[in-house]
Amino acid sequence: MTSETPTPPPVDPPSASPQALTAAMRWTSIVSVWVVTIVAAVLIGVFANDAGYLGWLGIAMAGSLLVAMGVQLATQVKRGFVIRFGSSVAGSFVILVVATGILALLHA
Template sequence: MSETTPVSGDQPRLSRGARFGSIGAIWLLSLVFAVIIASVSHVDQYATWLSLALAACVLGALVAQLATQQKDGFVDRLAASVTGAFIVLGVTGGILAIVAASQ
Protein backbone atom coordinates (compact mmCIF):
# COMPACT_ATOMS: atom_id res chain seq x y z
CA MET A 1 0.00 0.00 0.00
CA SER A 2 1.12 3.55 -0.60
CA GLU A 3 1.72 6.01 2.23
CA THR A 4 -1.21 8.20 1.25
CA THR A 5 -3.74 5.36 1.38
CA PRO A 6 -5.49 5.23 4.74
CA VAL A 7 -5.01 1.93 6.55
CA SER A 8 -7.80 0.70 8.82
CA GLY A 9 -9.46 4.11 9.02
CA ASP A 10 -6.28 6.07 9.75
CA GLN A 11 -5.67 9.30 7.89
CA PRO A 12 -2.32 9.99 6.25
CA ARG A 13 -0.13 12.30 8.29
CA LEU A 14 -0.10 15.99 7.44
CA SER A 15 3.12 16.98 5.68
CA ARG A 16 5.48 19.32 7.44
CA GLY A 17 5.00 22.01 4.79
CA ALA A 18 1.21 21.87 5.10
CA ARG A 19 1.45 22.01 8.88
CA PHE A 20 3.72 25.06 8.92
CA GLY A 21 1.87 26.65 6.02
CA SER A 22 -1.46 26.51 7.83
CA ILE A 23 0.13 28.12 10.88
CA GLY A 24 2.26 30.65 9.01
CA ALA A 25 -0.67 31.84 6.92
CA ILE A 26 -2.40 33.09 10.08
CA TRP A 27 0.76 34.80 11.28
CA LEU A 28 1.04 36.50 7.92
CA LEU A 29 -2.63 37.50 8.09
CA SER A 30 -2.06 39.10 11.50
CA LEU A 31 0.97 40.97 10.15
CA VAL A 32 -1.09 42.29 7.23
CA PHE A 33 -3.80 43.40 9.65
CA ALA A 34 -1.18 45.11 11.83
CA VAL A 35 0.24 47.08 8.91
CA ILE A 36 -3.22 48.11 7.72
CA ILE A 37 -4.28 49.18 11.21
CA ALA A 38 -1.09 51.16 11.77
CA SER A 39 -1.34 52.96 8.47
CA VAL A 40 -5.09 53.59 8.10
CA SER A 41 -6.67 53.64 11.54
CA HIS A 42 -7.11 56.74 13.68
CA VAL A 43 -5.12 56.83 16.93
CA ASP A 44 -8.26 56.58 19.08
CA GLN A 45 -9.32 53.37 17.28
CA TYR A 46 -6.11 51.31 17.52
CA ALA A 47 -7.31 49.05 20.34
CA THR A 48 -10.68 48.43 18.72
CA TRP A 49 -9.20 47.43 15.39
CA LEU A 50 -6.49 45.30 16.97
CA SER A 51 -9.06 43.30 18.94
CA LEU A 52 -11.16 42.82 15.80
CA ALA A 53 -8.05 41.72 13.91
CA LEU A 54 -7.32 39.14 16.61
CA ALA A 55 -10.88 37.85 16.39
CA ALA A 56 -10.53 37.54 12.62
CA CYS A 57 -7.24 35.67 13.08
CA VAL A 58 -8.86 33.22 15.51
CA LEU A 59 -11.64 32.53 13.02
CA GLY A 60 -9.09 32.25 10.23
CA ALA A 61 -7.04 29.81 12.31
CA LEU A 62 -10.09 27.64 12.87
CA VAL A 63 -10.84 27.61 9.15
CA ALA A 64 -7.21 26.92 8.21
CA GLN A 65 -6.88 24.02 10.64
CA LEU A 66 -10.24 22.52 9.73
CA ALA A 67 -9.28 22.78 6.06
CA THR A 68 -6.35 20.41 6.68
CA GLN A 69 -8.92 17.71 7.55
CA GLN A 70 -6.52 16.26 10.12
CA LYS A 71 -7.63 15.65 13.67
CA ASP A 72 -4.17 14.65 14.92
CA GLY A 73 -2.44 17.74 16.29
CA PHE A 74 -5.43 20.02 15.66
CA VAL A 75 -5.28 21.68 19.06
CA ASP A 76 -1.51 22.17 18.86
CA ARG A 77 -1.72 23.71 15.39
CA LEU A 78 -4.62 25.93 16.42
CA ALA A 79 -2.79 27.06 19.55
CA ALA A 80 0.36 27.84 17.55
CA SER A 81 -1.65 29.84 15.01
CA VAL A 82 -3.53 31.89 17.60
CA THR A 83 -0.47 32.40 19.82
CA GLY A 84 1.59 33.72 16.91
CA ALA A 85 -1.19 36.08 15.86
CA PHE A 86 -1.56 37.26 19.45
CA ILE A 87 2.16 37.99 19.70
CA VAL A 88 2.25 39.87 16.37
CA LEU A 89 -0.79 41.97 17.24
CA GLY A 90 0.39 42.45 20.83
CA VAL A 91 3.75 43.81 19.74
CA THR A 92 1.97 46.02 17.23
CA GLY A 93 -0.33 47.26 20.00
CA GLY A 94 2.66 48.11 22.17
CA ILE A 95 4.31 50.05 19.37
CA LEU A 96 1.09 51.85 18.53
CA ALA A 97 0.60 52.72 22.21
CA ILE A 98 4.00 54.39 22.26
CA VAL A 99 3.16 56.24 19.03
CA ALA A 100 -0.20 57.36 20.46
CA ALA A 101 1.40 58.53 23.71
CA SER A 102 3.94 60.61 21.87
CA GLN A 103 1.29 62.55 19.96
Protein backbone atom coordinates in the same frame (compact mmCIF):
# COMPACT_ATOMS: atom_id res chain seq x y z
CA MET B 1 -28.24 -24.25 12.63
CA THR B 2 -25.34 -22.76 10.82
CA SER B 3 -23.08 -20.28 12.44
CA GLU B 4 -21.98 -17.52 10.14
CA THR B 5 -19.50 -14.93 11.19
CA PRO B 6 -20.46 -11.43 10.15
CA THR B 7 -18.15 -9.80 7.68
CA PRO B 8 -16.64 -6.49 8.82
CA PRO B 9 -17.57 -3.36 6.89
CA PRO B 10 -15.14 -2.31 4.15
CA VAL B 11 -12.31 -0.05 5.24
CA ASP B 12 -11.37 3.02 3.24
CA PRO B 13 -7.92 2.91 1.72
CA PRO B 14 -5.30 4.94 3.58
CA SER B 15 -5.08 7.48 0.78
CA ALA B 16 -8.78 8.34 1.16
CA SER B 17 -8.38 9.81 4.65
CA PRO B 18 -5.05 11.44 5.43
CA GLN B 19 -3.89 10.80 8.98
CA ALA B 20 -1.07 13.33 9.28
CA LEU B 21 0.32 16.40 7.62
CA THR B 22 3.90 16.77 6.54
CA ALA B 23 6.02 19.18 8.55
CA ALA B 24 5.94 21.67 5.70
CA MET B 25 2.13 21.59 5.53
CA ARG B 26 1.84 21.99 9.30
CA TRP B 27 4.03 25.08 9.26
CA THR B 28 2.28 26.46 6.19
CA SER B 29 -1.09 26.18 7.91
CA ILE B 30 0.27 27.96 10.99
CA VAL B 31 2.35 30.67 9.34
CA SER B 32 -0.42 31.59 6.89
CA VAL B 33 -2.54 32.72 9.85
CA TRP B 34 0.39 34.75 11.18
CA VAL B 35 0.79 36.47 7.81
CA VAL B 36 -2.89 37.43 7.78
CA THR B 37 -2.49 38.83 11.30
CA ILE B 38 0.58 40.86 10.31
CA VAL B 39 -1.28 42.29 7.32
CA ALA B 40 -4.21 43.22 9.56
CA ALA B 41 -1.88 44.88 12.10
CA VAL B 42 -0.16 46.91 9.38
CA LEU B 43 -3.50 48.01 7.93
CA ILE B 44 -4.68 49.03 11.39
CA GLY B 45 -1.48 51.00 11.93
CA VAL B 46 -1.90 52.81 8.63
CA PHE B 47 -5.62 53.53 8.64
CA ALA B 48 -6.81 53.64 12.28
CA ASN B 49 -6.97 56.93 14.14
CA ASP B 50 -5.42 57.61 17.55
CA ALA B 51 -8.54 56.74 19.49
CA GLY B 52 -9.63 53.68 17.54
CA TYR B 53 -6.61 51.47 17.01
CA LEU B 54 -7.07 49.44 20.22
CA GLY B 55 -10.59 48.43 19.25
CA TRP B 56 -9.46 47.42 15.81
CA LEU B 57 -6.66 45.29 17.26
CA GLY B 58 -9.28 43.37 19.25
CA ILE B 59 -11.28 42.85 16.08
CA ALA B 60 -8.09 41.67 14.34
CA MET B 61 -7.56 39.08 17.09
CA ALA B 62 -11.11 37.82 16.70
CA GLY B 63 -10.61 37.67 12.94
CA SER B 64 -7.34 35.78 13.28
CA LEU B 65 -9.10 33.28 15.54
CA LEU B 66 -11.69 32.67 12.84
CA VAL B 67 -9.03 32.44 10.13
CA ALA B 68 -7.03 29.97 12.25
CA MET B 69 -10.11 27.82 12.77
CA GLY B 70 -10.94 27.90 9.07
CA VAL B 71 -7.40 27.08 7.96
CA GLN B 72 -6.99 24.22 10.42
CA LEU B 73 -10.39 22.75 9.60
CA ALA B 74 -9.60 23.03 5.89
CA THR B 75 -6.67 20.65 6.35
CA GLN B 76 -9.23 17.93 7.25
CA VAL B 77 -6.70 16.24 9.53
CA LYS B 78 -7.62 15.47 13.15
CA ARG B 79 -4.15 14.55 14.33
CA GLY B 80 -2.37 17.60 15.78
CA PHE B 81 -5.37 19.91 15.33
CA VAL B 82 -5.18 21.39 18.83
CA ILE B 83 -1.44 22.03 18.57
CA ARG B 84 -1.76 23.64 15.13
CA PHE B 85 -4.74 25.75 16.19
CA GLY B 86 -3.08 26.76 19.45
CA SER B 87 0.16 27.69 17.68
CA SER B 88 -1.73 29.77 15.14
CA VAL B 89 -3.67 31.66 17.80
CA ALA B 90 -0.69 32.09 20.16
CA GLY B 91 1.45 33.45 17.34
CA SER B 92 -1.31 35.85 16.31
CA PHE B 93 -1.62 37.00 19.91
CA VAL B 94 2.12 37.72 20.15
CA ILE B 95 2.05 39.58 16.84
CA LEU B 96 -0.83 41.75 18.02
CA VAL B 97 0.84 42.40 21.40
CA VAL B 98 3.93 43.66 19.56
CA ALA B 99 1.73 45.72 17.22
CA THR B 100 -0.08 47.20 20.22
CA GLY B 101 3.22 48.23 21.77
CA ILE B 102 4.44 49.81 18.56
CA LEU B 103 1.18 51.64 17.96
CA ALA B 104 1.08 52.84 21.57
CA LEU B 105 4.52 54.37 21.12
CA LEU B 106 3.56 55.95 17.80
CA HIS B 107 0.27 57.39 19.04
CA ALA B 108 1.53 58.59 22.42
